[in-house]
Amino acid sequence: MKTDVTFLLVDDLPENLLSLEALLHRDDLKLLKARSGDEALELLLKHDVALALIDVQMPGLNGFELAELMRGNERTKRVPIIFVTAGSHSAERRFQGYEAGAVDFIQKPIEPDILRSKAEIFAELYRQRRMIAEQRDRLEEQTQALKMADTRKNEFISVLGHELRNPLAALNGGLKLLARKPDAAKMEQIQSLMQQQMDHIVRLVDDLLDVSRITQGKISLVMSEFDLKEVITTSVEMTRQAIEEQDHAVSINVPEQPCTIIADKVRLTQCISNLLNNAAKYTPAGGQIKVVLESHTNAYRVSVADNGLGLTPEDSKSIFKMFEQVEKHRDHAHEGLGIGLALVKQLMALHGGDVSVSSRGPGLGSTFILELPILAERTL
Numbered sequence: 001m002k003t004d005v006t007f008l009l010v011d012d013l014p015e016n017l018l019s020l021e022a023l024l025h026r027d028d029l030k031l032l033k034a035r036s037g038d039e040a041l042e043l044l045l046k047h048d049v050a051l052a053l054i055d056v057q058m059p060g061l062n063g064f065e066l067a068e069l070m071r072g073n074e075r076t077k078r079v080p081i082i083f084v085t086a087g088s089h090s091a092e093r094r095f096q097g098y099e100a101g102a103v104d105f106i107q108k109p110i111e112p113d114i115l116r117s118k119a120e121i122f123a124e125l126y127r128q129r130r131m132i133a134e135q136r137d138r139l140e141e142q143t144q145a146l147k148m149a150d151t152r153k154n155e156f157i158s159v160l161g162h163e164l165r166n167p168l169a170a171l172n173g174g175l176k177l178l179a180r181k182p183d184a185a186k187m188e189q190i191q192s193l194m195q196q197q198m199d200h201i202v203r204l205v206d207d208l209l210d211v212s213r214i215t216q217g218k219i220s221l222v223m224s225e226f227d228l229k230e231v232i233t234t235s236v237e238m239t240r241q242a243i244e245e246q247d248h249a250v251s252i253n254v255p256e257q258p259c260t261i262i263a264d265k266v267r268l269t270q271c272i273s274n275l276l277n278n279a280a281k282y283t284p285a286g287g288q289i290k291v292v293l294e295s296h297t298n299a300y301r302v303s304v305a306d307n308g309l310g311l312t313p314e315d316s317k318s319i320f321k322m323f324e325q326v327e328k329h330r331d332h333a334h335e336g337l338g339i340g341l342a343l344v345k346q347l348m349a350l351h352g353g354d355v356s357v358s359s360r361g362p363g364l365g366s367t368f369i370l371e372l373p374i375l376a377e378r379t380l
Contacts (some may be wrong), residue, residue: 282309
């Protein structure tokens, strides 16, 4: 499909404008008409013009003067100009026209085929310039996106190094303490701390492997039929320690009737646990976390709401992107790589569902919502 282009026709005589319009009329060509130089300048400031056909002899601002004004304006200085003249001009006069910015002269009476041929050349040149400009803009966008991705990758590697170094240092210290053969009580305490650090490393590696599998399309869901309320109970228990460490109060609101769903039970537990961990992490001590399960006609909705740090509208749009972390929240993220929410997004997509977030603003808490389709038939 050809890009529509705009020509400007300038002549003080209405019959000449109508004649030019009739000769150039085409569905993909928009023709603007001006009966004076001043009117032409107004149109040029409002429209992106591919070619200006200007009558030389006009009262007031003549064609040459209009062209000179166009060349002095950043917006219009590159608009090609063809002068339309009723008489023959001396070489000096024609030179004046070219100096004013003309690319060509057309003598009256106008040869229709010549005019249309010249018009098509400038229309095609305009389309090519537009295409090149669009390609340049896309290339710039892609370059910026690559730069941003590279920055996020470097930040991610830095965070990964930090997150692995801390538990590894603790494990190394624990091994040195065990080598001194402490008493049984001390040994049990050291082993417990080492187990916590090892669990943390396993969680980090599992998240990384899950992201890699999903990205490569190698992850498969193990579908089964179960009550979604069971997953919520399990998820709360799995995150109980993180919640209690911050002295948060948790409320759970679920329907009395069974909420049967066909899905991957382990992956849904992973998603809801991730949201609960985030709520515990980014809510100041003594906060409130609410988990609500609602049954709708075609879907279940699981919401995890907190009264924590909240999000700006910009953060709400980007928080599910890979390696994306809210800058103002970094000090509160005691552990994690910033890939958890991206993983939730991808796992929900595999289930045919979605995850979204809403927040009234910084300091006003957040609500994460999982939407899961209710499957009418069991297709395992």
